[in-house]
Amino acid sequence: MGTTFHGPSPWPHITRAIRVRGPRHAAIAYLGEDAPTLLPLRAGDLLVVNASRAAVRAHVTSPIALAYYVEAGVRVLSSPNLHANVIATSRRAVIGSANASHSSTIADEAVVITDDPEVVAAARTFIDGIDEITEVDQVFLDNATTEWQIGRSVPIPGVGGRVRAELDFLPARVTRMFLRHIVEYEPSATEQQTWATQAGRSSASTGGPAATYQLEWFRLDDRRARLERGDVLIFTDDNEWIYPPAVVNSDAIAIPHTHRAFGHLLLVRADLQPVSVADAEQQLANLGHPNPRLTTDHRIISASLRAALLRLWNL
Template sequence: MGTTFHGPSPWPHITRAIRTRGPRHAAIAHLGEDAPTLLPLRAGDVLVVNASRAAVRAHATSPVALAHYVDAGVRVLSSPNLHANVIATDRRAVIGSVNASYSSTIADEAVVITDDPDIVAAVRKFIDGIDEITDVDQVFLDNATAIWQIGRAVPLPGIGGRNRAEPDFLPTPVTRMFLWHITDYQPGAAEEHERAAHTSRRRTSAGPAAKYQLEWFRIDTPGGRGRLQRGDVLLQVTADNQWLYSPAVVDSDPIAIPHTRRAVAYQLRTRVGLEPIAVTDAEVGLADVGHPNPRLRTDHRIVSASLRAALLRLWNL
């Protein structure tokens, strides 16, 4: 393997690199709730984190993630001075800037992954030598949960994800994303009335209205009603699987389409100026960042947080 550099989206490479036999030792300063997906550790592994009162109260380290690792048999330790992010397996070392959190998947991060035995040994020695540590047990978790509940998300020095230029366009974070093929649909009078009412009562701080437009999306499949929710992000693909359109945000509740049994329509808010991307180009780009099978030709919900982030990055969102 040698030594390789990965950025600005290194998490797929990290996750793949640490899927090895033997114990893994990690020192990751801060954990989001989705950390176990990015950093899949198991019984016998060691994880050092900064789960200090300040980090938990600022929602930089999640008690939910801590509890997941403890329940999995990982030895979890807290060090209030930890700011490093390194991992050592039996054969590889990861050294870089990444916390195990959603914000890290959308920020410009970088890591070096190496199988140099001297560096692997040095990283392991560094992790094992971290002092001022406390075992994370059930008492620690109960206390951390109480601190989290009275705290709030605030910036900490050296922590933070990308600041979006248009904060009101996409939800933060994007937790629900779907891919569907485009349907040819012309709204009737009832749907247009709903659109007019919705537009007249909605105000937005996202900038001039010319930056956005509303479109209609129809679902005919059984169970379509309620399948999407306000704030969901939708990617649409042309029927011939040639073009992938930029993300749209569901901007309405489901609207029943008259004279149909189950079909519903939704209003979508789209950003003007984001061009469609060829599906083949998107597949190549996603494979390059660790997603060789993104299923861009099949309607489905995108459950992988790292894949959602990689798809948004196709349009620099």
């Protein structure tokens, strides 16, 4: 393997590199709730994190993730001074900036992965030598849960949020994303009036230059297919083009004179262009997702795939 550099989206490479036998030792400063999908540790592994009161209150280390690892048999330790991200397996070392969080998957991160024996040994020594250690047990988890509940999220790039210089478009954390095929239909006069009325009410709250941010209308005919504000939709048409993300910007709006139909306002960026499905599949494969299922309507569960899809438009 040698030594390789991975950025700006290294998590698929990290996850693959550490799927090996033997105990893994990891020092990862901050953990999001979805850390176990990025950092698949098991019984016998060691995980050192910064689960200090300040980190938990700032919502950069999640008690849910801590509890998952403890229940899985991982030995979890907390060090308030930890700010490094280092993983050592029996054959590889991963050294870089990436925390185990959704925010890290959408930030520009970088890691070096190497099988150099000296570097692997040095990484292991570093992790085993971290001081001011507290064992994460049930009492620790109970206290951490209390601190989380009284704290608040602090936006730190790659840790607990995203920092943007312009109007927010995507939610700070994209936790629900759906792939949908475009269905052509002719809206009735009543539906057009409903859409025009709702768009007029909402336009003042969307802000931003009109040339960049626009509202579109999306109709659903099944109330069981519920969407929520902040959900992200990725549309494709006839397997030829995949369109930039649209964000649900309203609650469900009933469409008069229909039995079950309702609509949502979607916030879109007019400056983003569609990508061919073929190009998208190639880019996603390069990011570690060779089978993204772009031809099937579904909810995208994988946090790393969600991040990879957003990277098609550098979001």
